[in-house]
Amino acid sequence: MKITSAEFITSAVAAQGWPRDRLPEIALIGRSNVGKSSLINSFTMRKALAKTSSTPGKTRTINFYSINGEFRLVDLPGFGYAKVSHEERRSWEGMIGEYLSERQNLKGAFLILDPRRDAGEAELKLYDWIEGFGIPVSTVFTKIDKLSKNQLASRLKVLKKIIPAHEAVLFSATTGEGKLDLGKKICEMISAPPPRA
Numbered sequence: 383m384k385i386t387s388a389e390f391i392t393s394a395v396a397a398q399g400w401p402r403d404r405l406p407e408i409a410l411i412g413r414s415n416v417g418k419s420s421l422i423n424s425f426t427m428r429k430a431l432a433k434t435s436s437t438p439g440k441t442r443t444i445n446f447y448s449i450n451g452e453f454r455l456v457d458l459p460g461f462g463y464a465k466v467s468h469e470e471r472r473s474w475e476g477m478i479g480e481y482l483s484e485r486q487n488l489k490g491a492f493l494i495l496d497p498r499r500d501a502g503e504a505e506l507k508l509y510d511w512i513e514g515f516g517i518p519v520s521t522v523f524t525k526i527d528k529l530s531k532n533q534l535a536s537r538l539k540v541l542k543k544i545i546p547a548h549e550a551v552l553f554s555a556t557t558g559e560g561k562l563d564l565g566k567k568i569c570e571m572i573s574a575p576p577p578r579a
């Protein structure tokens with residue numbers, strides 16, 4: 383996929399703030415600090431389009447980025463950020479749940495995982511939760527530059543037994559590896575019939 387334009391559209395904390403048109407959307411979901419915002423920057427070749435940080439919990443709103451004027455990548459706040467209050471966590475879950483359950487534009491989601499960590503109950507629950515809304519989910523293993531080929535192969539063997547990772551995309555925001563595969567998956571998702579009519 384050739385990227386001709388990439389722009390930040392808006393941030394939202396609730397449905398009133400979502401863009402009002404019919405452009406298809408692909409959501410990025412995963413633990414805090416896993417690299418969701420970095421993936422957007424790397425994929426679009428725009429260094430600072432999405433704000434990133436080495437401290438977890440950087441993205442706290444739902445952020446919409448328009449790509450080629452054809453579809454939007456939607457950066458969701460990460461979950462599992464230990465330092466937030468119970469109340470704040472509930473509000474995040476509410477915000478993401480509202481988006482996943484009600485957003486008609488949503489054509490697919492990427493569950494972003496760091497292959498150095500074990501996929502735990504939180505990831506599995508999330509995978510099932512998204513699928514339960516009738517949204518196609520694809521797994522992306524990111525930060526693969528941090529592992530050798532052998533390490534990656536053995537980690538994937540373990541992880542694929544835990545998490546549904548059929549045709550997982552292997553990605554690195556640092557090297558740009560996996561961008562072609564990611565683009566292909568996005569094309570598949572946006573050209574498929576609406577997941578829920």
Ligand SMILES: Nc1nc2c(ncn2[C@@H]2O[C@H](COP(=O)(O)OP(=O)(O)OP(=O)(O)O)[C@@H](O)[C@H]2O)c(=O)[nH]1
Nearest residue numbers: 415416417418419420434435439440441460525555
């Ligand atoms: N080596 C390497 N570092 C990465 C990669 N992707 C992200 N990082 C680093 O990981 C940290 C977190 O990246 P973010 O993109 O801010 O993570 P996020 O998932 O958006 O985090 P939240 O907004 O807190 O949910 C930053 O320090 C990035 O530079 C990658 O592919 N390779």
Ligand SMILES: [Mg+2]
Nearest residue numbers: 418419440441
């Ligand atoms: Mg982020």
